[in-house]
């Protein structure tokens with residue numbers, strides 16, 4: 001057990017964890033979700049499911065009790081006027097990728113609670129143009145008999161140990177770690193599994209659905225065009241991902257796009273070069289996918305942290321995650 005876990009265990013025994021939660025620092029607490037539904041019914045990657053609709057409903061009730069839920073426009077305004085978010089515990093609810101269940105399941109729940117959220121869209125997926133690489137990998141693994149995999153670029157091999165969700169997660173981890181040539185890795189996996197067709201249909205939002213969500217008060221941001229790992233691309237490719245997604249969203253929705261979320265979003269997937277490209281492309285803020293409390297939005301507006309929402313999350317586990325989170 002590492003030191004932090006020991007500290008959490010001891011503090012929980014003497015009730016100090018409750019005090020931590022009550023005294024949680026002011027700042028922006030942002031949460032991130034992907035799919036809303038039952039991961040056991042997934043045709044693609046079960047690991048991108050954040051919660052079921054009824055869990056989402058319960059999470060929002062809980063968030064409303066403990067945080068001021070703010071829109072992404074409020075966060076953008078706070079860059080110029082930091083006082084707007086000061087001395088409050090604010091929360092921004094965000095969704096990445098643009099799966100159709102965001103429209104069918106999340107949007108009605110958010111509307112019923114009169115709560116705003118931001119949807120970061122990978123524009124290459126809108127209108128079901130392509131099945132993204134993680135859903136392809138999940139399909140290939142579910143439908144092949146392979147029990148150990150090691151692609152040419154990987155350092156480690158990954159074995160199946162009786163849990164397909166975990167197997168998919170570990171294979172995707174290796175694929176992301178060797179982020180270059182994603183398409184090549186998928187091709188190699190297709191040839192290893194002997195499968196390269198009969199993929200399930202993509203399940204993404206349409207432009208009309210996005211427009212309806214925007215008109216109802218939701219904020220739309222960009223999540224690149226191809227959902228590649230930006231730090232693995234050339235400067236020109238990075239600019240294309242940032243600018244083309246912005247342009248498509250602006251043209252189709254008739255609005256101005258100023259917010260971005262990094263595909264995958266852990267520390268190795270973006271860098272100063274990507275941040276400079278965001279600035280020169282007219283973005284005002286960007287979210288990563290690393291847990292943490294944003295104490296000063298204005299100072300870190302291209303590196304805003306987000307807490308993941310997982311299907312196993314309870315109010316207790318959320319309180320723990322937040323109470324022991326780093327403050328940026």
Ligand SMILES: [Zn+2]
Nearest residue numbers: 096097263264
């Ligand atoms: Zn994503």
